[in-house]
Amino acid sequence: MVKELKVTKVENSRLDSVDFNNIPFGHVFSDHMLSIDFKDGEWQEPEIIPFESLKLSPACSALHYGQSIFEGMKAERGKDGDILFFRPDANFSRLNKSASRMGMPNFNEQDLLYYLGKLVELDQAWIPTLEGSSLYIRPLYFGNDSFIGVRSAQTYKLLIMTGPSGPYYAKPVNVYVEDTYIRAAEGGTGFAKTAGNYAASLYPMSLAKENGYDQILWTDAKEHKYFQEAGTMNLFFVIDDVVVTPPLSDSILPGITRDSFITILKDQGVKVEERNVSVEEVFTAHKEGRLSDAFGAGTAAVLIPIKTISTRNEKIELPDPNSRELSINLKKHFVDIKRGLAEDKFGWIYKI
């Protein structure tokens, strides 16, 4: 049951201070946010409040023990002026799965969708219209006990903030195959979108950056033999005209872009295989001229071509991204669906 939504509006909007022709990803936040607390065993009244700093106890449990999960999704302005959300139900379902893994209470996904609609409706002037830009939506949910001791928190805060955002990557990426550090292991939390997974990736990522790479390609924890995913993207390779992507497991984030790409490609009659793909297979295919494309897929980046792949001993350069018809067409079709310009054949768009 949807609870009554209390709305407190900002006194002065910050909208005029935003240059919509230059909105680097993740820096600008809309005027309002949604806030819902969990305490005494139940979700409290939801509120829309000004986007502002939080007052937290220094003993805030999420800061100490990491019960913190999040989501990343987007909304666009459709050609008829409607506000179009892309698969928000899938993001809320994944947030609940992350919550379960992290020992946090679930919430009602339909109710949250309703509150999200109200938030974005209120801040709709913040939805950018420039091509390649979207309203990025960041739900954040964390343990908020003022208590030191390892246990699941008894109080939580769920926030949704939004902000206009430009493209995540400006150009094709150079990636490094990580063979020392791991992102996730079997039985761990890799499939959950939880803060610790990202924290653990930052040091290896900074080493890769120092060496001139844009991203890490993670490999399996046991042998560093099979590809898993990239920092904030799932991975796709095109070998012998077959699209190959690592299979979902408890050590891979089940990307919504990944799922959408697979669905679109299969619908277009393209052969897609979800199976283990080894570093050796990709490098051999390249040498034999059978690797025509490799790209990352994620909400923030959408589809980003991989330019070069390096291991500690070898580097391969993939075909010119401008010649990669499959991924160029895939990205265009995907973006067109999100913007309401192509038929929403799979029922992915939620309109308000």
Ligand SMILES: Cc1ncc(COP(=O)(O)O)c(C=O)c1O
């Ligand atoms: C680790 C990781 N893998 C994959 C993805 C892609 O997931 P999605 O397509 O749902 O954004 C993301 C981004 O959310 C991510 O953080």
